[in-house]
Amino acid sequence: MKPEQLAVYFIMGSVNAAGRNPIEVLESALRGGVTCFQLREKGPGALKGEALLEFATACRDLCREHGVGFIVNDDVDLAVHLGADGLHVGQEDGDIRKIRSRIGGQMILGVSAHDAGEAGAALAAGADYLGMGPVYGTRSKPDAREASGTGLIRDAHAAHPDLPIVGIGGIRADNAAPVIRAGASGVSVISAISHASDPARAARELHQAVEEAIMEK
C-alpha cells in the first residue's frame, strides 16, 4: 500500500448512493480521480448473497478498469473470493493476526484505530494502513464515536511515522487540509462523494484540496 493510494479514498455501499445506481456513482467517482475504493455494504437494506456478489464483482471490475485499489470492508470471505486488493476491518471484526494469516501477505490490510495504542497493536499485527476518526461529526456511521478532531492522527503519526494513516468522518474538500497537516496520507469519504450531485466533480475537488495540503507540508 503506497501512501499516495490513500489520497482520496472513496467508501460506499449500495445504500449510500442517495437513490441512484451505485455503480454509476462509483464510475463517476473513479472518473473524478478517487485513488482507492472500499465497498462497505452495511446497515438496513444492505445487499446479501447473490445480489451482493454481483454488485461487489461489478465494483471490483470497475476499479480494475481504472487501476484503482478495490478494498472490501469487514467481509473476509468476500474479499478472498473476489481476489480483492485489500480488506478493511475494525477492532471488533476479529483478531488482526488471524485475519492477516487468513488473507496472506499480498492483500492490503487496513485497520480502524482510535488511539496510538490501537495503532501500535494494529501495526504489530500486520496492518498496512490505519483508518482513524471520526475526525468531524459523521452521519454515515450511526454508532460512530464522538468527533475526535485531528489529535488522534497527530499522536499516531508521531508514534508510527512510517504507518500510512487515512482520516475518516465528516471530511469534505473544505475541511480536508487539517487532516493532511496532522500527518494523514489521505482522506476517506462516503457522503461527500456518494451524495454529491456530481460525484466526479466532488472527487476532483477533494483531490485538489488534498494535493494542495500535501504540497504545503
Ligand SMILES: C=C1C=NC(C(F)(F)F)=NC1=N
Ligand atoms: C470504519 C472505517 C474506518 N476507516 C476506514 C478507512 F478509511 F478505510 F480506513 N474504513 C472504515 N470502514
Ligand SMILES: [Mg+2]
Ligand atoms: Mg467493521
